[in-house]
Amino acid sequence: MAETHSTLVEHSPDLQHHFDDMGQQFDAATLGMWAFLLTEIMFFGGMFGAYTVYRGMYPEAFASTSKLLNTWLGAVNTAVLICSSLTMAMAVRAAQMGQKKLLIWMLVFTMIFGAAFLGVKAYEYHDKWVEHLIPGLGFEYKDTQYFHQAQILFLLYFAMTGFHALHMVIGFGILSTLLVMAIRNRFSPEWYTPVEISGLYWHFVDIVWIFLFPLLYLIGLHQH
Amino acid sequence: MTHHISPVRDYVLVWLALVVLTFLTTYVAFFDMGQFNIVVAITIAVVKMSLVIWIFMGVRYTSRLTKLFVVAGFFWFLILIVMTGQDYVSRNWLARGHMW
Amino acid sequence: MFLSLDIPLWPEAASTNAAEVDLLYIFLIVVSVIMTAVIFLGVFIFAMKFRKKDPKYVPPHIHGSNLLEIGWSVAPFLVMLVMFVWGTKLYFDEYTIPATNDAIDVYVVGKQWMWKVQYPEGQREINELHVPVGRKVRLTMASEDVIHSFFIPAFRMKRDVVPGHYNTTWFEATKPGRYHLFCAEYCGTEHSGMIGWVTVMEPAAYENWLSGGGAEGSMASQGEKMFQQLGCSTCHLLDEQGRCPILRGVYGSRVLLEGGKTVIADESYIRESILTPNAKIVAGFKADVMPTFQGQVSEETVLQLIAYIKSLAPKTTNLITGAAASVPGMTTIPGRPGANSQNVRRDTTKTDGKQ
């Protein structure tokens, strides 16, 4: 709520014309990002809904097919993403306190972890391509008992991890722009909104993976 | 407009907890607990998510409005899962002529 | 002169539930007319009575009245509850399939832009359905391509025909005559051409129509022909244990599956076992033995095979299986699930399971 009467306000360079003060602008930006994350929850929610229905219909097929996914790579990827979340949170904290060097390092580390994650993902996708496990493009599956259901699980696998990876790539783009802005000393303790909302976005993408990992990789392990 | 800055210690502790929980959920997945497997996996994931939201995303210091948005988001996701699920769960109740 | 113009304002009612649905529809109309009148008159009277007469009149500031608000939200809701209960009861009656044995089974296959109807006795028709008056007719419907919807306005009956599984519905005609049959779910180019007629006949006329048709013999006999032609008989021997489960008497019984679950062998189970055999494996048998027939058999052939399997009622004194007759139809032997015929099947399989 705008406390101050807005006729005369000292215009700091980063205050946009239609806001009354920096507090209102910051709150609006964070609320806007949270609203956007709401749409992302429902976007991934639709896929999780399809996953829930099909896993309910074909539990054994999903369990046996999920063994083909490399669990250790998944676990490593989860750890990598958690580290990137840590460095992102540190970056936001550094921006809050105006520590430019720390901010730059943390952003770099986050980007390295993000790249590592995408690298592992690319390796996994290549691995599936080699084993002809891409649904629709010459999908071969030895255990013909669950040929079709396996194809559905793999479509869900590629759809969910694909959209997640797409969001990672977009996140990577955002981080690089932040890095450039940080190097040009654009951020200050009064105005670090872009770092804050990019942090929220990055943590959200991490949360999506936190749910993807157990639901895709771990469902078949207890069946020997 | 001072935003609460939490100490580095909190972040590192949360990071550690998340790594441990990741290892735990992978380790636990190797034991056959029947239906219980999915429940454990989901609970661990929800715990990890709440940690990330509460501390990394700093929702503990934000306004009640932001907290409402987070809760609303998951409530609507649950609407989608529960209402779609109720159709698939109860689809052949009548054929079996009983409620369960 | 105008009255002689036969403008149909009300559809014919020719089935048992048509009368009840019409009654509910009239109740809904009455409630709606009353509510519309209340609103229209309210708006009209207030507009006329309180139109601007003198410019200095200052309308009072009425904030509202909680009592009124609660009144006109609870009262309509109570009326709606009546609609809900009545509608739900009728809906459950309409879609609960009668299990009585005297009902006539008719198999409908929806294919892009035609209805193919088959009778157990063997008649096959396109876009035509002949039923006797006064007897329940059970429809088991499948689609070969997209979603269609079997809609007979005179019976107030509509059921989507979704590809991939059977949808069943039933009706009981009460008035002889010819009634429209429409496809109600948009299904492509000739959606509006996928129409036909339902002819309701007196029982006598129905009997001789029945005997007249059926040149190629009953569905079961055609099913038997396909059973041989497709090579099912090589594995599924009828009287002794081949490499595959015995099909005699399986329809309607409870089958123990690999992994401990049991399922009732109804039409859907048999259809699924034909098209995707590996989906449910009978206990004691291995997967990947039976090839899939998906895409090689049309829905009609599947229905004929099912009719044939249904006709394989077990002989009363069956030495090999020593099975008490598991009565065909939906009911299974009460008490112990998995009637002893199914247990016996497990014993016999144990010996040759090891080869």
Place this chain on the structure above:
Amino acid sequence: MSTTLQTPELVERPNYLNEDYGWKSWLFTTDHKRIAILYLISISVFFLIGGIFAGLMRTELLTPAGDLFNSDTYNKLFTMHGVVMIFFFLIPSIPATLGNFLVPMMIGAKDLAFPRINLLSWYIYIIGGLFALSAAAMGGVDTGWTFYTPLSSTYSNTFVLTAATGVFISGFSSILTGLNFIVTIHKMRAPGMTWGRLPLFIWAHYATSLIQLLGTPVVAITIALLCLERVFHVGIFDPSVGGDPILFQHLFWFYSHPAVYIMILPGMGVISELVTCFSRKSIFGYEFIAASSIGIAVIGFLVWGHHMFVTGQSMYASMVFSFLSFLVAVPSAIKVFNWTATMYKGSVTFETPMLYAFGFIGLFTIGGLTGLFLSTMAVDVHVTDTYFVVAHFHYVMVGGMVMAYMGGLHFWWPKMFGRMYPEGWARFSALVVFLGFNLTFFPQFILGYLGMPRRYHAYAPEFQIFNVMSTAGATILGVGYTIPLIYFIWSLKYGKVAGNNPWNATGLEWTTTSPPPKFNFDKTPIVTEDAYNYSHRGEVEVG
């Protein structure tokens, strides 16, 4: 737009229209008022295109035999009529035009929270529209606006991918508008503008934005999965490989039913403003109308199963959806009763906006009540997918939403352009629209119960009389909508110059000049009284 719009005496006062000229000032504007005008033009174009498709369909249905078009062309016509009208007219119309223009002004803000995102939302809308129109131009799509699988994913060989991409993209325009409104209403209200003093137009747009935000992404992912299925045939919705077409319907209707509340709620917001202004009286039961807007938005997400009573959905699930569909009717009933009660002891005048408000209240009541027929499962089994459903949703959409849109357009036209529309012609066209509408759609209720299915390009001969009546009504309705198009454009140059508050209405938008200056208010207004304080305002000046 570069023609000078001002007569001499207005030219000296700077406002958002004359403060800059040239196409760059329009296509790169971040001023919410100019973006509203951009939306107004593009939406009217889409309304015209959709209306032409409707006219062609009704001409075809004059005769039982399909003799004007072959069935393939007719199928493509009704599909494009559905897609264009729903995704490119009904969903964006009031929020993107009147909403964009008025939400900041009504709460005393200088602009929406994210002006650049607002412009991005218009560009995304245009790109989505071009995709849909190119699908129509290249050969059309014949799956119905619902894109049901497996028809849309396997069996249709028309331009499903292009049309689906268009709908996918236009969804994001709706999301961004919703996001903008929610943050603006939360964070940028003027001092003193508490939630209890917000105009009901704002409450309605807040509820609409909630639905846009929470529902649209689900249809986005559903259409993305449909496109994946159509390109790779991987079986997620294909029954022959284990997929389930009913799952597509669940995910599709999860959004598409709340979408109908996206369409009607802004209309309700407009009617609350019109009824209070032209009865010179404060609204009856403010809290209940505001709460019912939010109620409709929330319960609206729980009812989508009533589209699937006959598809073989579990009967217990249908029972739950049917009960909740009755529950969602209660807030709408509350609103209609409250509008009627507002006129009690008022000083009612009959300008065009009020005529449209009467039309809305009457026709929306009929539309809402016939919705109860469709919630009652036994009756729905008979009437779903027939012309009864077509009549129901046209009563709510054309009788309700478009009437409110026209009423709102007439009410705020002086504020947007500083010009009055011609009152005589406007009342005449309102009457023509009302008559044409009823003649078009009431016979369809009878057709529906008689059993004429939807989307038939050739029908049984006994249904012809009602179809002829309906086509006659459609032509009258077409004329009824063309007259405002003409006099609105005419009024831009020759309309009587309107003062700052021609209706002497309450609301912050009427406290500033019309057309308003670039930042809406010379200084941020301070709100001290409730929303509809008409008791000391005297009568409507222009009336």
